[in-house]
Amino acid sequence: MRVVVVGGGISGLASAALLAREGHEVELLERHDAVGGRAGSWERDGFRFDTGPSWYLMPEVFDHFFALMGTSTADVLDLVAPEPAYRVFFEGHDGPFDVARSRAANVAAFEAVEPGAGAALERYLDSSGDAYDMALRHFLYTTFASWRPFASREVVTALPRLAPLLGRSLEGFVASRFDDVRLRQVLGYPAVFLGSSPDRTPALYHLMSSLDLDGGVRYPLGGFAHLVDVIARLAVQAGVTLRTGARVTAITTAAVGARPGGGDRPGPPPPGPRRPRARATGVRWTDADGAVHRTSADVVVTAADLHHVEQDLLPPRLRGRSDRSWNHGDPGPGGVIAMLGVRGRVPELAHHSLFFTADWAENFGAIRDGRVPRPASAYVCTPSRTDPTVAPAGDENLFVLVPVPADPSIGRGGVDGAGDPVVEQVADAAIDQVARWAGVPDLADRVVVRRTVGPGDFAADLASWSGSLLGPAHTLRQSAMFRGSVRSSKVAGLLHTGGTTIPGVGLPMCLISAELVLKELRGDTGAAPLPEPAAAPVATGPGTASAVPGDR
Known part of the structure; x- marks a missing residue:
């Protein structure tokens, strides 16, 4: 056709x-x-930025797509594994919390924060992994054109376990298992990847934790x-x-x-x-x-x-x-992005760094109410910690993201501070927050390249509903x-x-x-991924994906 x-x-x-x-x-x-x-991508003065996605998760999905195209991930991408997987800074707490690639290391880190949390994390990740595997086999690859696939014995048997997770929030599910607010935030934040908040995301999505706490964070060299x-x-x-x-x-x-x-x-x-x-x-x-x-x-x-x-x-x-x-409907949050070229190294930041405010109820509530949170939780990607091709030698590129309301009236960004006032103010506040919390007092002075993006850009350039950052x-x-x-x-x-x-x-x-x-x-109404053709030859050259211990 x-x-x-x-x-x-x-x-x-x-x-x-x-x-x-x-x-x-x-x-x-x-x-x-x-x-x-x-x-997309944007480049200036030797600094190159990915303008959007920055987490390589669910590697099985990429592997399957490339197999359908007659090749393999190893043939077309060079994947590396950042260590730590990501770093978290908490408002009101000294020192960051590192999430490792190793499940065992994360269990030990949780236990060090809260006695008993290590064993609780083991059980949590077992449940998360089971839910993720069930989703891959029965729910993610279906068009919902037929209900027959959901009548399988495996799905019917799992319903008593899965159904309660739909009627309960991720926030409540995590809170019933962990007391320390820092651990709760680490496990609740994946809701933001889904364009939502922990109190409004079904607990079934705790499956996301099997992707980042159990060996799943990668990065494709070249961005x-x-x-x-x-x-x-x-x-x-x-x-x-x-x-x-x-x-x-x-x-x-x-x-x-x-x-x-x-x-x-x-x-x-x-x-x-x-x-x-x-x-x-x-x-x-x-x-x-x-x-x-x-x-x-x-x-x-x-x-x-x-x-x-x-x-x-x-x-x-x-x-x-x-x-x-x-x-x-709910378009999900908008976002203010700041792409920063920084002279010199910033070893205080990992490839992925998260900055969590203490009062999440206010943070997420402000976004739902149409207000820019102050202070706001933020995410910083520093791919130059992993990939030497994205910044001049000895320098860093920072991608700073602040979730805000999905509201184009917040404005559009610009280069060198030329964006609309609210967008630039949010970016300035985020840079100051990163500097203070991570202990990089001269960060703002070292910025030599700056571009901001706001909800108005998502609406105008991507025709995004209400200037949404991700989607509904x-x-x-x-x-x-x-x-x-x-x-x-x-x-x-x-x-x-x-x-x-x-x-x-x-x-x-x-x-x-x-x-x-x-x-x-x-006309395929099944729930399984499409059959893959015969496996492509395994690459052994420089384009081969890095072998990563603990891969699922």
């Missing part, structure tokens, strides 16, 4: 690559001059922009036509009985609802010069924010969700089958992929989402 993919983020690239490898004729349209979406380049290259090799500078302005449709793609060949029936109101025939788009183009297709796959797709690219009668439904929060009402569907409920031949759809936010979830598009086109 002829397929057009709207959006060149990782989910769009992965969807295009898988569909082209399947034998479809695929064209991808990306509005910007480069692909990557949130996983996440290199990962995007790898997937883009695989897509082109599979036959995808990549077109940048192509802004899609509408999804074109026709009556249900019209021929697919608007052409003279009938083609197979496209996937879609049983009683569609229309069928997708392609897209209308403008190039960099403003010229209008039309691309016909049997299937349209949107990898853009679902809110943008429905509100801006479809007429009201063909939208899957009402305005009222969107207004009652993983609350109970916005998880699993309650999240955006891979298939339009009104338009035959219109499919959706990306962080705003199932299974959720994050690079691994986006790769799974791409696979769900392929499963939908195949």
